[in-house]
Amino acid sequence: MKYTQRHMNHPKHIALVAHDNKKKEMLAWVSEHAPILEQHHLYATGTTGALLEHNLDLTIEKLISGPLGGDQQVGALITEGSIDMLIFFWDPFEPLPHDPDVKALLRIAAVWNVPVACNQATADFLIQSPLMGENYTHSVPDYEHYRIKRRNIAETN
Numbered sequence: 216m217k218y219t220q221r222h223m224n225h226p227k228h229i230a231l232v233a234h235d236n237k238k239k240e241m242l243a244w245v246s247e248h249a250p251i252l253e254q255h256h257l258y259a260t261g262t263t264g265a266l267l268e269h270n271l272d273l274t275i276e277k278l279i280s281g282p283l284g285g286d287q288q289v290g291a292l293i294t295e296g297s298i299d300m301l302i303f304f305w306d307p308f309e310p311l312p313h314d315p316d317v318k319a320l321l322r323i324a325a326v327w328n329v330p331v332a333c334n335q336a337t338a339d340f341l342i343q344s345p346l347m348g349e350n351y352t353h354s355v356p357d358y359e360h361y362r363i364k365r366r367n368i369a370e371t372n
C-alpha cells in the first residue's frame with residue numbers, strides 16, 4: 216500500500232502553531248509535507264492557519280489567534296482528547312505577551328502525553344514515523360491517584 220494511502224486510512228488530528236519569526240519555517244515544512252498532511256485533520260491557531268491556507272491548497276480548522284487565546288484553545292482540545300499531535304514552532308529568541316499561554320500549552324501537551332515537535336527536525340521525525348500510517352493513538356495517563364488526592368483535599372476542607 217502506498218505511504219499516503221496508509222495515512223488516509225488512519226487520519227490524525229494535527230495542530231499546527233508557529234510564532235511570527237517561525238511562520239516561514241512552518242510554511243516551508245507544511246508545504247514539503249502537504250501530500251501527507253492533507254490526509255489528516257488539521258487545526259491551527261488563527262494567523263498560522265490563515266497563512267497556510269492562503270499559500271497552500273489545504274483545509275485547516277482555524278482557531279483564534281495565539282495572543283488572543285488560540286494556544287489555550289489548542290490546550291482545551293488536548294484535554295478533551297481531540298489532538299493526536301502538536302507541531303509548535305515557538306520562538307526561542309523573543310519574549311511574547313502571551314508567554315504564559317505558550318508555557319501552558321506545552322505543559323498540557325506533556326500532561327496528556329501528546330507527541331509534540333518544537334522544531335523542524337523533530338517534526339520531520341514525527342511525520343515520517345510509521346505510526347502515522349497506523350491505527351495508533353498515544354496512551355493517556357490514568358491520573359486516578361491524582362483525582363483521588365484532589366477529592367480527599369476537597370472533602371477535608
Ligand SMILES: O=C(CO)COP(=O)(O)O
Nearest residue numbers: 260261262263280281282
Ligand atoms: O502566537 C501563537 C502561538 O503562541 C500563534 O498564533 P498565530 O498563529 O495566531 O500567530
